Amino acid sequence: MTELHLWLRHEHRTTERRTPVVPADARRLVDSGITLTVEESPQRIFPLREYEAAGCGGAPAGSWPTAPRDAVVLGLKELPDAPGELTHRHVYFGHAYKRQPGAAGLLRRFAAGGGALLDLEYLVDEEGRRLAAFGFWAGYPGAALAVLRHRGRLTAPLAPTTKDDLDAVLRPRPGDPEFTALVIGALGRSGRGAVAAFRTAGVEAVRWDLAETRDLDRRALLGHDVLVNAVLATTVVPPFLRPRDLDSPARRLRTLCDVTCDVGSPFNVLPVYDRTTDWAEPVRRLRERPPLDLIAIDNLPALLPGESSTDFSAALLPQLLAFGPGGAWGRCLDRFDQACRELGIEKREFDS
Incomplete structure (x- = not known):
């Protein structure tokens, strides 16, 4: 050679x-x-x-x-x-x-x-x-942004930072309301990063992986306040969320972060949006009543x-x-x- x-x-x-x-x-x-x-x-x-x-x-x-x-x-x-x-x-x-x-x-x-x-x-x-993968450093800021949005502390445009500075704003403050969080794909690199960020925020996330998604309880999924998807599908699987689920009276979900961002691909497990968000406008409102906000940034590790x-x-x-x-x-x-x-x-x- x-x-x-x-x-x-x-x-x-x-x-x-x-x-x-x-x-x-x-x-x-x-x-x-x-x-x-x-x-x-x-x-x-x-x-x-x-x-x-x-x-x-x-x-x-x-x-x-x-x-x-x-x-x-x-x-x-x-x-x-x-x-x-x-x-x-x-x-x-x-x-x-x-x-x-x-x-x-x-x-x-x-x-x-x-x-x-x-x-x-x-x-x-x-x-x-x-x-070689950035997974942990996608899941961590993804969950962090979801927490900050849910707590009303996410500002735009986003800017690169360090983990120490991000953690300083991520940690819970007096008066922060309690909420439930779900990480799907929790055993992978991105999922572990998301779980770690929730823990920094004072939230112990519910963790789902293959066993839970193989026979998905969609009603249980909709019953959480914040959802982070960290699943990188390599085959076509039934979607975790469908457009009609967003209008379900059972939906408690208010903040959704899609770390994977497979929009436009047949492997997309969250076919409820048609374009990613970005640093200038990190959040997109998918539903108004009750509100549901989407974060879908395809280079999350660049924040750290x-x-x-x-x-x-x-x-x-x-x-x-x-x-x-x-x-x-x-x-x-x-x-x-x-x-x-x-x-x-x-x-x-x-x-x-």
Whole structure:
């Protein structure tokens, strides 16, 4: 295998301050013989100078289309709409394998340019377990925002913060009303984060996972004040909530946070909304009488960019050190090939 060249790109999304590789781990990559180029980024939680001090090269923001053909472009969230042909191997969360809106168009861009998507969501071991994930740092701020909204203390627009500062406003105050909370998918990474945030808020959440959702008690679900969904479905399952449930006289539910945000996908377990919310307007009112508020932000870990980046980078580092055609990365490429075949997309072969 030729020497690996990683190209850490600036994130196109303006609210994305995370990074998949922090400077301390960049140093370990460079020391192992990997070339690491880091784009300038005014919003990344770690400035370029810290990467340069770790031995990385620098590049202008958004210059990755001109990177050497064999460079592996590393990021987190969606790519800009141009260029139309993607010639590199890209490592990021593509959200393109569950028939999400725009997925086919993205895969055609890779096929047209001869590049490939190595989707971080599908970077898994032999048992299918994810090797690097932000889950805890999605569930924690998701539940925290739900608590703050329910207590009338959520302000907008949202801004990046630290866990210590978030906890300071999350802890219960005298006069806060009591409420019940339910976390679905409580045994997973995101679910554990949500449970931990509720505990910081002084609330012991009811925890559901596979056993409870296999034979769902929808009336019991509607009987909670706050619901956090942390289930990442990989097959089509009966929805947890349907539009008609929102109008049920049994509904006590007032605040709903969907950490997973599978809107538009047939795997969506909460098909009661048609668009996500965002940092500028984090809450959407789904019903007025009685009120029901939705929080569905698809980059929740970016609210805690320092903590989430550090944890994710630590998990991704050994995978990058072992980058190659087999193992977990080979499984990523196989999943990309499968997705293209399912859509009848003919790929140009990558030729480094």
